[in-house]
Amino acid sequence: MPATIMKKKITLKQIARELDVSISTVSKALRNSIEISEDTRQKVQAFAKLYNYRPNNIALSLKNRKTKTIGVIIPDIVHHFFSKVIRGIELVANKRGYNVIVGLSNESFDKEVINMQMLANGSIDGFILSISKETLQQQDYHHFKETINQGMPIVMFDRIVNEINCDKVIIDDLKGSKNAVSKLLSNGCENVAIITTKDYVSVGKLRTQGYLNALEDFKMSPETDLILKVDDELVSEDHLESLEREIEGLFKRNKNIDGVFAVNELYAIIAMKVARNLGMRIPEDIQFIGFTDGVLSKHATPSLTTVSQHGQLMGEKAAELLIDNLEREDEMEHYTTIVIETELIERNSTK
Amino acid sequence: MPATIMKKKITLKQIARELDVSISTVSKALRNSIEISEDTRQKVQAFAKLYNYRPNNIALSLKNRKTKTIGVIIPDIVHHFFSKVIRGIELVANKRGYNVIVGLSNESFDKEVINMQMLANGSIDGFILSISKETLQQQDYHHFKETINQGMPIVMFDRIVNEINCDKVIIDDLKGSKNAVSKLLSNGCENVAIITTKDYVSVGKLRTQGYLNALEDFKMSPETDLILKVDDELVSEDHLESLEREIEGLFKRNKNIDGVFAVNELYAIIAMKVARNLGMRIPEDIQFIGFTDGVLSKHATPSLTTVSQHGQLMGEKAAELLIDNLEREDEMEHYTTIVIETELIERNSTK
DNA sequence: ATAAGTAACGAAAACGTTTGCGTGTTGACA
DNA sequence: TGTCAACACGCAAACGTTTTCGTTACTTAT
Structure with missing residues (x-):
């Protein structure tokens, strides 16, 4: 098989060079700025479409200082409840233009801490998490406090702890x-x-x-x-x-x-x-x-x-809570706790 | 409750300003460069530790042109098999310093395409995925081809299609x-x-x-x-x-x-x-x-x-394959297909 | 004393964007 | 013909890193 011709991702700079205009002109043309003449605007847009240009997410994240990504830390993923929650999170995250990055604590305190540190360095805008058993047992919550202190919001669900001040989604x-x-x-x-x-x-x-x-x-x-x-x-x-x-x-x-x-x-x-x-x-x-x-x-x-x-609903609510918080203008911090109603599903093991 | 004092994430620039040195000096000091005197090195490192400095991941991603993140697209997460695969992926990804970002296609062609586009713009270094039913039915694989053509590697598992040239992990x-x-x-x-x-x-x-x-x-x-x-x-x-x-x-x-x-x-x-x-x-x-x-x-x-x-094993192998590919120096593209042996687990429904 | 070498640091480019502002060219109008 | 808008575009900074390449100042050898 012949080596396939790669069409590597194209950047503003390359478009600018090809069309012999400046980078800013390209950027503005693509965003339909009125500063740009109808003529060049069309030229640029046509070229961009042809080469399937898409702005680089990482560059945008760096510039905007927000990643449009939320981090989810759960104890285990091979678990019906947690995977339902993730489904709910992913559903609303996607709907609102966010990505979901998951970390598994595997019920271990250390892995929970490592995972959070790995993500808290700019990779995500906020956390949704359920505390690991080991963490609950050791009652060491400094990583949550530090994260919140650095201005990164957290939403906890199901396995929460009152000591931490943050949004929560639980059932009764x-x-x-x-x-x-x-x-x-x-x-x-x-x-x-x-x-x-x-x-x-x-x-x-x-x-x-x-x-x-x-x-x-x-x-x-x-x-x-x-x-x-x-x-x-x-x-x-x-x-x-x-x-x-x-x-x-x-x-x-x-x-x-x-x-x-x-x-x-x-x-x-x-x-x-x-x-x-x-x-x-x-x-x-x-x-x-x-x-x-x-x-x-x-x-x-x-x-x-x-x-x-109602695991999926929990996930949805948690994601709503987090994203609302992220996109809120005023910095007034007020934490809400959502209580999901449980439901008794009657089957054949009871009369 | 009094407004808590936030210790926002600190940057090289801020350290440099505080210590009255240049940004490059701080960077070098933290990376133990021999260009920096023992004196300032210690000073910088102490300050960094005090303020809990961690390099910003996004900035690193932009500079290095790699995100150390792998994208996983699966049809459904509330599914024992798929969640086992994810667990396997996450296991080796984590071990090798990678993050995992998941997208759910929900068995829909459109969502699969959207999800891939959303991630392929610089957010990840490569894909691990299992094809949605709708995609298999429509036999439209252009999004896979384009992604691969742009130089982004894909590893497919379980639900694969021979038409696409990439690494694969399947069972017999x-x-x-x-x-x-x-x-x-x-x-x-x-x-x-x-x-x-x-x-x-x-x-x-x-x-x-x-x-x-x-x-x-x-x-x-x-x-x-x-x-x-x-x-x-x-x-x-x-x-x-x-x-x-x-x-x-x-x-x-x-x-x-x-x-x-x-x-x-x-x-x-x-x-x-x-x-x-x-x-x-x-x-x-x-x-x-x-x-x-x-x-x-x-x-x-x-x-x-x-x-x-052996879902977890499939995930592990897929992740190994992808990361090996990502970290390989030579650009020789050769695709391998790993076949996982199935195992008959005898229980009580057979004699 | 002068040339050469070394230690310690800073400037700047680069990654890919967006955007405020400056600038040159045109045309109209007095 | 001179003045001033309007138009269309480019420059440069910024986001936070890393790294190459100077640039000092000081030490050593001749």
């Missing part, structure tokens, strides 16, 4: 889980267990609280043995067997469990599996509700009743 | 599906059906061919009625009921089906559900294998035997 974890548990209780469940995470994950804590609140509403007192706090480290990759054993233990110790609320989809699915193996019928003998609506819930058998977080 | 769809179907046949299946897509999706076509090859190997002749070509449009969002009905029809017309190979995970899961509703036992009466290993396969009941595509 407490209300969502309270509703879910209430649903189980009104459906006749008398011994509802909860499968949750250790408390340092803020959402886990809130969802546990919602469980307790629901019990209280129904004048029932919580039993410690019905609260299973799973160590997330164990579940991280493929140590699901230990989780299964823990849940099995829960069921065997409490034969009367007739309802389970799990703080995420996977826990619920696994719990259903264990229950079925123990001979319980769903939803006749025992009912299940999970938090975080994903593919598993929809396609499991029986399909799982879940609390939907 | 034919071999993978042939292996899967052979597995069913050696397990004793005598009437294996395939649930596949319309032919314009290249991978669907290849996987169908693998199915036929396997039959041939076992001296069996294909029956047209055992080949179900699903119209993808119908399945796109939530029109799964029609898919269920189609599959139900397949089973009812061919009572003797004892094995099913589906070209993706979802089809297999739904087929299993339909089969179970029809009273068939899995894997005793009928066995299932799906392509594309995802969360559904692992957590379904029974868990689904699948052909794993």
Whole structure:
């Protein structure tokens, strides 16, 4: 095959040289400035079209001191919820002329910091992020504070922390889980267990609280043995067997469990599996509700009743918030927190 | 709350002014040039550290004419396979000092073109992409050709097209599906059906061919009625009921089906559900294998035997290929195609 | 003492834009 | 013919770097 002729990207300077005019004339001609005669304007535009001229983004970014790019840092991308959020972010970002650059913290504090530093040096105009578990555990938020201090706006979603002053998009974890548990209780469940995470994950804590609140509403007192706090480290990759054993233990110790609320989809699915193996019928003998609506819930058998977080909507709202902030003229800083309503999606794991 | 004092990002110029030296001196001092005296070097570096100086990425990009950023265009991000690929890309990109900027084509030709144009104007050094269905259908690849012609390298993965000359990372769809179907046949299946897509999706076509090859190997002749070509449009969002009905029809017309190979995970899961509703036992009466290993396969009941595509590995290889290309000195263009081996992950839907 | 060499720094160009302002040419009008 | 607009264009600065090439001032050797 013959070496193909490359039509490298053309610049204003090259157009100027070809047409024997100055760079500024070319620039103005392309932007339809009235300073330029009809004649040369047409000439320049024709030439530019012919060579498919497009202004260099980097040069524009440098000149305008804004990149029209937003940085997104999330703990994991192979995760239904987070990818839905990204889809939402990308949707409105694109609509408003922005690009999206993603960094994965992989739930690690160091990677989160590195990633933010890598992007904060002019590559982006602002951040949208969800805090990694390790960061939440260590409670070290200096990188967020510094970033904000340098004048770079941040929007946090889902996994947030009150200590940081910035825009936030969250769901009402407490209300969502309270509703879910209430649903189980009104459906006749008398011994509802909860499968949750250790408390340092803020959402886990809130969802546990919602469980307790629901019990209280129904004048029932919580039993410690019905609260299973799973160590997330164990579940991280493929140590699901230990989780299964823990849940099995829960069921065997409490034969009367007739309802389970799990703080995420996977826990619920696994719990259903264990229950079925123990001979319980769903939803006749025992009912299940999970938090975080994903593919598993929809396609499991029986399909799982879940609390939907509306991930895509969260992403959209976060992007709106950030871009509004970026394009706002007045420098008055006022931070808003958007609360997305959760929704109970009823399927076949409940009566 | 008092207005916080902002420590805006500091530049070389500001350091120079503060320390009463020239910009070049500051730059050299920070890069440990021997031209600079020990004295001023220390002074500059101390000042820089104090004010947390970091070189502006955009300025560097402009000067070096490379952004250290790679653009990724995929059809959908809420998809286990694609998110795994992104994870792989991000992993090696990060390791090699690159950022990743993602664009979603949403399976649309126009959005694919727009997205590429948006990024090709200097924002990135090269593309990694998987072609949208609409583009494959229309067979209009001019945007790829133009991009490559402008000297911007492209690496395609999974959904590729031979017509374009560039690096590629694919799996051996034919071999993978042939292996899967052979597995069913050696397990004793005598009437294996395939649930596949319309032919314009290249991978669907290849996987169908693998199915036929396997039959041939076992001296069996294909029956047209055992080949179900699903119209993808119908399945796109939530029109799964029609898919269920189609599959139900397949089973009812061919009572003797004892094995099913589906070209993706979802089809297999739904087929299993339909089969179970029809009273068939899995894997005793009928066995299932799906392509594309995802969360559904692992957590379904029974868990689904699948052909794993090793999405993360694909992403890693694609990124290696692209970055190697970007950092190669010699301009000799030679395109390589990496074929990732598929792996049959046996679970409980087969004997 | 003078030539040569060296150490330490600054000026300027370059990357590709946009834009305020200066400047030359034309034409009209007094 | 001289003055003044209007028109059409170019210059140069700016965004923040890096790097080449001077340019000093001082030291060393002859």
